[in-house]
Amino acid sequence: MKKLYFLIALFLSLVLHSQERYFLNSDTRLYTSPNSTSFLGYFKYGAEVRLLSESQNGWYKVQADNFNEGYVQEKFVATRLNAKDVKIKDLENPILEGGDNYYGGNHFFVLAAGLKARALPDKNSKIKEILFTGDPVPVDYVPVNENDWVNIGGNFSEEYSKYTLRKFIGLRPNFDSLIKDFDKLDVNALADRKTLSERIVELAWNSDYSKLIPAYQRYSEVVKQINDPKLIADTELYMAIAKGLSKHKLPEQIAAFAQKAEYSLKGVKTKSLYFTQKDLVKIFGQPTKKESIGDECGVYLSDLFYYYPDLQASVDEKKNQAEIVKVFINENNKLIFNPNAVLDHTLSEKAFIEKYGTYIEASIKSPHNYSIILEDSQFRIEFKDGKLYAIEIFFYC
Incomplete structure (x- = not known):
């Protein structure tokens, strides 16, 4: 009977702990047993842990965010962090702190090319993201064993957690x-x-x-x-x-290049991206689909979007207003920066780069997609199979 009462009490305790979040208010290590000098890895201030036991002589058994289990001192466990925390720094802790111009919190850098971040600490689990050499990743706990897994999502939540092997992250490569x-x-x-x-x-x-x-x-x-x-x-x-x-152009040069840009849509030149809703329907007909989208930034005219084979527009039906958001480039549609700079369906990706490469922003993470950055917006230019596919106007929040 005593054993049953103990198991019930333990269960209730674990349920209670599972309803709260626990954080470490100092650098510390994950020890293999209470009062031991042997440890499995390093925690950085702010790391979240799961409690697996009641306090035992000033020690908790805990689980790190990569599922390593061990012990930390009770004095380092808190339900919240605050500015008054007395942080004890572990000078041997390899995890980098924020403030290096790359990442604001505890982190490491990716060392391998095309690193697969997985949903679970298992080489056969789903790939959640491909990371590149030099990418900063959040790390609050790092194991000593380089063949152990590290949670680089900065969170216990399955939605955000991502895993890679310790040997693939470290100091930023030179x-x-x-x-x-x-x-x-x-x-x-x-x-x-x-x-x-x-x-x-x-x-x-x-x-x-x-x-x-x-x-x-x-x-x-x-x-x-x-x-x-x-x-x-x-x-x-x-x-x-x-x-x-x-040979990237200066912002003022890019602005001067793009400030008079206009679309030609089915032969109709648009000095502005704005139409009346009635003129939009008159020129392009009824949309093939209408859909309301979430616009948290409030950058679009309305949450209601009209979808056409040629374009997408934000429409306020009550106010009889429409705003062109995205245009699909074909024989009917093109973007004109000036008489000598026309982006139409005949433009290849290679030719675009050769002509306008000094005006664009690009990233290896978004191949075949380019941006021309303006003060409050940007043109997003997309190529498919070497040909110009679509141009989107994106306004900043």
């Missing part, structure tokens, strides 16, 4: 050091050259545009060795992008 390491490799060490050149390219994108050309010069050497025609063509396109970005 671009110049990677370049030197690559240049030292034997030209026939193709596998090593490929791995390192991929890291160099991704880190260049996570640095500044000036690093893209030297990165792609080395990567181009490798893809020519591999002799994959598609890879070579893609790399040539990215090299063209790199050359354009290295």
Whole structure:
């Protein structure tokens, strides 16, 4: 009977603890047992833990966000954090704090190219995100064993938690050091050259545009060795992008280029993106679909959207107003910056880069998508299969 009462009490205690969130108000370690010097990993101030037991002589058994289980001192466990916390820093703790111009909280950087962040600490679990060399990731607990998993989602919640192996994250890689390491490799060490050149390219994108050309010069050497025609063509396109970005125009030059932009839609030139709702229907007919969307920023004319094969528009039916949001480029539609700068269905992606590469923003994380940034908005320009597909006007919150 005593055993039954104990189990019921333990169950009720765990249920109670599960309803609250617990945080560490100082750096500490996850020890293998109370009063032990042996430990499994490092916690940073602010890390969340799950309590697995009542306090035992000043120690809690806890679970870290990667499911490691061990012990921490009771004095470091709190239900909330505040400015009065006396933080004891562990000088051996490798986790980086915020304030390095890359991430505001506890973090590490991705060391591997194309790193797969998984839904669970299991190499066969679903891939939630692909991360690039130099990406900062939130880390509150890191195990000592480099082959253990780390939660890089910064949260216990299944919605936000993501996992990778410890050996794939650490201090931010140094671009110049990677370049030197690559240049030292034997030209026939193709596998090593490929791995390192991929890291160099991704880190260049996570640095500044000036690093893209030297990165792609080395990567181009490798893809020519591999002799994959598609890879070579893609790399040539990215090299063209790199050359354009290295000579990027000033904001005022970009604004002057784009300020008189207008659409030509079925032969109708739009000095403004605005129509009356009646004129929109008169020109384009009834929409194939109407849908209300959430507009948290309030940047659109209305939550109601009209969808056409040619375009999408935000429409306020009561006020008889319509605003063009996205245009699909075809033989009927084009964007005109000036008589010598027309974006139409004949424009290839390569030609676009060669002509306008100094005006655009680009990212390896969104291939074939480009932006022309203005003060309060941007043109988002999308290509598919090498051809101009759509242009969207995006307004900032």
